[in-house]
Amino acid sequence: MSSAHSAVPTAGSVPSPSSTFSPVSSSASVASSAGAAPTIAELLEFVRRTARNEALIASLPLDPEGRTWIRLEGPGGSEAWLIGWPPGTGTGWHDHADSIGAFTTAAGALKEHSLAVRLPTDGWKTLELTDGVDRSRELATGQGRAFGQNHVHEVLNESEEVHAVSVHAYYPPLPRIRRFSRTGAVLRLEQTESPGDWQ
Secondary structure (H helix, E strand, O other): OOOOOOOOOOOOOOOOHHHOOOOOOOOOOOOOOOOOOOOHHHHHHHHHHHHOOHHHHHOOOOOOOOOEEEEEEOHHHOEEEEEEEOOOOEOOEEOOOOOEEEEEEEEOEEEEEEEOOOOOOOOOOEEEOOOOOEEEEEEEOOOEEEEOOOOOEEEEOOOOOOOEEEEEEEEOOOOOEEEEEEEOOEEEEEEEEOHHHOO
8 A cells, every 4th residue: 555545536636745644543443343344333433533633633744735645544444544635625526336434524624515316336427317316514523424335425625725634434445436527417427446546
């Protein structure tokens, strides 16, 4: 694994080599049952506890030009990340394939737009969304959310001045990320990334 990564990297958001940094382990971990996969509730508890670790949050270098990140040790073999969001940055529309996940805002505020719909797994390039599937939520410092498999969303720091920081966890570790573009009600599959694209 490379020394830095975003849970949901986008073109142009990868830090330059000078802004990468070494992975660290979070002391805030949730113990799953011996050998058992972590539940959504355990992932949410992990990201909430980790977001309260002030020393860890302060250790993340912030770059005014792009997102920065540190790999964390998540519970039960999950994939976890601490991510810094400069003002005006976001992920674009994407999903996390068969992984469940959770994230919490540790500093600043984030906005999540999501779709209350299950997309086909494969075999499509363009879909027309029906009315009423859009959801939005503000996630201020300390607020988070969990989600199930195939969750489609985009996350944004809409502030014009303040960096945001968040903690994310996924289980199983992300097998792929599908990226989408959206024009009105039309959602288009643009690319599918595998772990080799972001590790």
